[in-house]
Amino acid sequence: MxxxxxxxxxxxxxxxxxxxxxxxTADSMKEISTRDIKKVPTLRGKTIINLFYEPSTRxxxxxxIAGKRLSADVVNISTSGSSVVKGETLKDTGRNLQAxxxxxxxxxxxxVGAPKILADSLSASIINAGDGxxxxxxxxxxxxxxxxxxxxxxxxxxxxxxxxxxxxxxxxSNIHALNKLGAEVTIYGPFTxxxxxxxxxxxxxxxGMDEAIKDVDVIMMLRIQLERQSRFLFPSLRxxxxxxxxxxxxxxxxxxxxxxxxxxxINRGVxxxxxxxxxxxxxxxxxxxxxxxVRMALLYLLIGK
Amino acid sequence: xxLIKNGRIIDPSRGIDDYSDILIxxxxxxxxxxxxxxxxxxxxTRIIDARGKVxxxxxxDMHVHLREPGHEYKxxxxxxxxxxxxxxxxxxxxxxxxxxxxxxxxxxxxxxxRARREGCVNVFPVGAITKGLQGESxxxxxxxxxxxxVAVSDDGKSVSNSELMRRxxxxxxxxxxxxxxxxxxxxxxxxxxxxxGFTSTRLGLKRIPNAAEEVIVARDVILAELTGCGVxxxxxxxxxxxxxxxEAKSRGIKITAETAPHYxxxxxxxxxxxxxxxxxxxxxxxxxxxxAIKRGLKDGTLDVIATDHAxxxxxxxxxxxxYASSGMVGLETALPLALQLVKEKVLSLPELLLKxxxxxxxxxxxxxxxxxPGADADITIIDISSKKRVNVNxxxxxxxxxxxxxxxxxxxxxxxxxxxxxVKNVK
Numbered sequence: 001m002x003x004x005x006x007x008x009x010x011x012x013x014x015x016x017x018x019x020x021x022x023x024x025t026a027d028s029m030k031e032i033s034t035r036d037i038k039k040v041p042t043l044r045g046k047t048i049i050n051l052f053y054e055p056s057t058r059x060x061x062x063x064x065i066a067g068k069r070l071s072a073d074v075v076n077i078s079t080s081g082s083s084v085v086k087g088e089t090l091k092d093t094g095r096n097l098q099a100x101x102x103x104x105x106x107x108x109x110x111x112v113g114a115p116k117i118l119a120d121s122l123s124a125s126i127i128n129a130g131d132g133x134x135x136x137x138x139x140x141x142x143x144x145x146x147x148x149x150x151x152x153x154x155x156x157x158x159x160x161x162x163x164x165x166x167x168x169x170x171x172x173s174n175i176h177a178l179n180k181l182g183a184e185v186t187i188y189g190p191f192t193x194x195x196x197x198x199x200x201x202x203x204x205x206x207x208g209m210d211e212a213i214k215d216v217d218v219i220m221m222l223r224i225q226l227e228r229q230s231r232f233l234f235p236s237l238r239x240x241x242x243x244x245x246x247x248x249x250x251x252x253x254x255x256x257x258x259x260x261x262x263x264x265x266i267n268r269g270v271x272x273x274x275x276x277x278x279x280x281x282x283x284x285x286x287x288x289x290x291x292x293x294v295r296m297a298l299l300y301l302l303i304g305k
Numbered sequence: 306x307x308l309i310k311n312g313r314i315i316d317p318s319r320g321i322d323d324y325s326d327i328l329i330x331x332x333x334x335x336x337x338x339x340x341x342x343x344x345x346x347x348x349x350t351r352i353i354d355a356r357g358k359v360x361x362x363x364x365x366d367m368h369v370h371l372r373e374p375g376h377e378y379k380x381x382x383x384x385x386x387x388x389x390x391x392x393x394x395x396x397x398x399x400x401x402x403x404x405x406x407x408x409x410x411x412x413x414x415x416x417x418x419r420a421r422r423e424g425c426v427n428v429f430p431v432g433a434i435t436k437g438l439q440g441e442s443x444x445x446x447x448x449x450x451x452x453x454x455v456a457v458s459d460d461g462k463s464v465s466n467s468e469l470m471r472r473x474x475x476x477x478x479x480x481x482x483x484x485x486x487x488x489x490x491x492x493x494x495x496x497x498x499x500x501x502g503f504t505s506t507r508l509g510l511k512r513i514p515n516a517a518e519e520v521i522v523a524r525d526v527i528l529a530e531l532t533g534c535g536v537x538x539x540x541x542x543x544x545x546x547x548x549x550x551x552e553a554k555s556r557g558i559k560i561t562a563e564t565a566p567h568y569x570x571x572x573x574x575x576x577x578x579x580x581x582x583x584x585x586x587x588x589x590x591x592x593x594x595x596x597a598i599k600r601g602l603k604d605g606t607l608d609v610i611a612t613d614h615a616x617x618x619x620x621x622x623x624x625x626x627x628y629a630s631s632g633m634v635g636l637e638t639a640l641p642l643a644l645q646l647v648k649e650k651v652l653s654l655p656e657l658l659l660k661x662x663x664x665x666x667x668x669x670x671x672x673x674x675x676x677x678p679g680a681d682a683d684i685t686i687i688d689i690s691s692k693k694r695v696n697v698n699x700x701x702x703x704x705x706x707x708x709x710x711x712x713x714x715x716x717x718x719x720x721x722x723x724x725x726x727x728v729k730n731v732k
Contacts, residue, residue, distance in 0.1 A: 089623065112626060132510070201507065
């Protein structure tokens with residue numbers, strides 16, 4: 001197997017070589033999506049299950065398209081609410097799925113570590129599509145893929161991640177990926193959303209928005225999760241957008257060719273102004289395009305042989 | 306009569322550490338010394354040779370959840386007592402968070418009745434401070450005491466209303482009842498599931514700061530000073546809590562405290578495995594806190610080691626981490642884990658045993674924890690050098706939720722005697 005593990009649960013588990021292998025494979029996968037007939041027979045006869053315990057449009061669709069372009073059979077299972085609410089434990093759900101012999105299960109779950117429960121009890125490969133605030137490895141892979149595509153390299157780049165670090169699995173996975181590839185990561189956000197010991201994650205904590213974005217090559221804005229914010233974390237969206245949001249005025253201090261990224265879905269006018277989101281250096285839609293290529297690469301590397 | 310001979314007798318209640326014999330008649334200790342040999346052989350019906358072993362007052366665990374009534378699928382009074390005996394405990398105090406809650410005399414009487422009929426160790430019930438553990442009104446503490454409770458506690462929850470806690474302490478004083486405090490600010494805990502530290506930052510698990518424990522420890526210390534009530538702080542897990550208690554003791558406030566073996570044997574890093582058996586409340590803390598707990602044990606700030614034995618079945622534990630119940634069983638691993646402190650030279654063997662015997666007895670006001678002639682014949686014989694691999698499937702407890710499964714530990718109780726009756730004996 002080209003990857004060490006049968007599963008992709010975290011970026012933390014990946015070696016630098018493995019990350020580069022995935023990115024290189026994604027490079028060659030990307031072209032398939034531009035063809036007139038966007039399908040290759042690579043995974044014909046393989047079964048992929050998308051098991052989503054949290055709502056998702058982009059990620060689930062991306063995995064589904066990635067699977068289908070490789071000719072795999074893709075089944076979607078969406079559960080509203082938790083397995084506990086449904087009365088079946090995750091382990092039992094996993095056993096039932098295993099009984100149907102899938103080759104790979106993509107899981108998103110609100111509880112940290114849930115993908116590991118599946119990985120430990122199923123012989124199928126597991127891809128973590130987001131577990132609580134822990135990791136979202138495919139998002140980080142598509143992000144570094146996008147940066148590498150634009151800049152040609154990662155090593156030595158300065159990258160700012162701004163927003164709700166504490167609740168962000170995207171931030172954690174990106175920090176691991178960028179550190180491994182040799183980028184310098186700075187974080188900033190309301191201190192109510194910065195967990196302790198972030199320096200030990202290998203990042204710098206900026207003291208203000210200007211300091212955070214001043215000399216960086218890439219700014220990653222994180223989504224403020226309106227659905228889960230308690231009034232204890234920040235006083236209002238208005239104030240958030242003033243002090244922690246990205247707008248054209250604020251961008252004046254940044255490098256002229258700074259790249260702007262966002263994992264989506266964006267809250268226009270909150271963490272990112274429409275002018276910035278739609279501006280020339282925003283890569284938000286390219287991230288989505290690349291998401292399909294990166295996921296095709298992973299599916300191929302995990303179950304393609 | 307039963308003669309235990311050739312053992313190293315350690316009785317911290319009297320500062321004894323000597324090679325000697327113990328003679329037991331019926332349920333009482335009648336003689337400690339070499340005199341046993343002078344008796345006529347016919348009087349002695351059984352001899353236990355404790356050569357190479359340590360003979361100590363029966364261990365006391367002042368913090369156990371027996372789950373009966375209400376959650377008999379996790380543990381019963383019978384199986385909990387068997388687990389206690391297996392771990393070397395001859396007396397246990399059981400917390401009131403059963404269903405129904407032990408907040409009135411009929412539940413207390415039920416527990417005591419069960420324990421008398423099915424329990425192989427001494428059971429001392431703890432009653433609730435507030436009715437139904439709801440934190441809204443006081444229980445009938447006078448009647449609870451009459452029925453046989455030795456302390457009151459809302460363990461599992463803090464009494465969050467400070468005035469009610471104050472009144473609870475004042476009222477408990479009328480009946481000379483100890484108040485045992487579970488210290489946890491639920492607002493600060495929010496939906497946290499593990500300690501706030503580098504590990505929670507890395508894993509993204511929702512976090513519980515040390516402050517959640519310490520603000521309530523501080524409050525309860527202040528209320529203890531205000532009311533003059535005897536207050537005992539349960540399951541201390543943080544450096545700050547140790548510091549607050551140490552300072553309170555130095556000012557003469559009537560306060561005692563316990564910690565549990567997992568708080569000096571494990572730290573937060575272990576949660577990387579997502580093993581739900583490591584989910585416990587308060588949570589496993591940082592290495593720094595573990596060191597502070599050891600210092601607190603050493604300097605006497607922490608008077609007692611108690612297990613917080615909390616049985617849960619696979620229904621509560623074989624689920625996603627956030628959904629798992631907190632708690633681990635402890636009765637059958639506490640002694641070997643604690644003996645590790647002797648090996649690490651944190652405590653001498655007599656100092657350690659004090660925290661399992663005379664100290665909890667004194668705090669609870671029960672006439673246990675001594676080998677004084679005339680005392681109840683509750684005796685534990687320990688082999689401090691036997692090596693054993695922990696196997697949860699051999700536990701007497703109904704529940705197997707221990708993170709210590711497969712750990713190689715040193716030392717075990719080889720014989721447990723309760724009121725003169727041998728309830729455990731490893732050949």
